[in-house]
Amino acid sequence: MTTAIVVHGGAGAWGEVPERLTRAMPACIAAAQAGQAILLAGGSALDAVETAVNILENEPVLDAGRGSYPNANGEIEMDALIMDGSDLNLGAVAAVTRVQNPISLARKVLEHPNHNFLVGAGAEAFADQIGFPRCEVADLLTDENLLHYHNHKNTTANEAHGDTVGAVAIDSNGNIATATSTGGTRHKLPGRVGDSPLVGSGGYADNWTAAVSATGHGEALMKIIISKRVCDLVGDGLSAQAACDAAIQMLAERVQGTGGLIAVDARGQVGVARNTNAMPYAYAIDDKPIVSGK
Numbered sequence: 001m002t003t004a005i006v007v008h009g010g011a012g013a014w015g016e017v018p019e020r021l022t023r024a025m026p027a028c029i030a031a032a033q034a035g036q037a038i039l040l041a042g043g044s045a046l047d048a049v050e051t052a053v054n055i056l057e058n059e060p061v062l063d064a065g066r067g068s069y070p071n072a073n074g075e076i077e078m079d080a081l082i083m084d085g086s087d088l089n090l091g092a093v094a095a096v097t098r099v100q101n102p103i104s105l106a107r108k109v110l111e112h113p114n115h116n117f118l119v120g121a122g123a124e125a126f127a128d129q130i131g132f133p134r135c136e137v138a139d140l141l142t143d144e145n146l147l148h149y150h151n152h153k154n155t156t157a158n159e160a161h162g163d164t165v166g167a168v169a170i171d172s173n174g175n176i177a178t179a180t181s182t183g184g185t186r187h188k189l190p191g192r193v194g195d196s197p198l199v200g201s202g203g204y205a206d207n208w209t210a211a212v213s214a215t216g217h218g219e220a221l222m223k224i225i226i227s228k229r230v231c232d233l234v235g236d237g238l239s240a241q242a243a244c245d246a247a248i249q250m251l252a253e254r255v256q257g258t259g260g261l262i263a264v265d266a267r268g269q270v271g272v273a274r275n276t277n278a279m280p281y282a283y284a285i286d287d288k289p290i291v292s293g294k
């Protein structure tokens with residue numbers, strides 16, 4: 001059975017500071033390599049996407065975990081979603097602070113017997129209750145983001161994109177999974193939640209069709225439930241690539257949105273699409289060398 005992992009580092013405004021893209025690429029490659037190693041050792045797609053996203057969350061140039069963009073109050077609120085395509089179980093958190101790896105907290109929510117989505121203070125109380133590692137805001141806020149925040153303090157939230165991270169994978173048992181993690185958009189209002197933690201929007205995974213992770217203008221992506229749409233198009237017979245292309249076209253035409261998608265279908269075929277100026281990505285199929293691009 002083919003194994004595959006695809007990761008992305010967000011369809012953000014990469015053109016503004018090209019040097020940041022140069023820093024993001026090695027993190028994407030490292031994340032794909034780590035996921036590939038798990039899959040080749042017989043590990044699960046769920047473990048592969050969580051580990052890959054942990055690596056991306058830990059890279060300060062990317063808008064997730066350390067490196068998350070501050071909101072309008074200079075605080076950090078992060079969102080994450082992880083989904084298991086074998087039974088459609090999912091875990092999501094939104095507006096969480098002082099957590100280095102929100103995707104792993106989302107994984108703990110996935111493992112909860114009764115709940116799927118926890119937000120804000122409740123999600124953090126849950127973290128403390130289960131002994132999940134906490135950190136300080138200073139551990140998440142980079143000097144670069146702090147400087148940007150202070151220089152643009154009085155501007156409104158006009159930067160629609162972050163550099164959200166995500167991963168999708170299929171394992172040797174044919175199980176597929178997705179994970180998406182973000183600090184959200186710059187200068188967002190406190191309490192604002194984008195598409196990333198919303199099932200079907202920021203990600204979707206179903207063994208019957210595909211796993212998808214989305215990035216871009218959250219307020220547009222959520223309107224067309226873009227990740228579920230890609231899965232449905234794969235169910236209709238499109239390849240992962242054709243489905244991603246069609247969904248991005250619909251994003252532009254129906255809601256004038258911009259963003260990017262990665263997908264892997266139940267046959268291990270990969271799709272990558274965007275209508276922004278860049279989106280760093282990397283993928284690995286079976287034991288083949290990593291393919292990367294932007």
Ligand code: ASP
Pocket residue numbers: 010011012160161162163164182183184185193194195196214215216217218219221
């Ligand atoms: N989709 C994310 C959000 O709206 C941002 C991004 O992917 O760049 O929070």
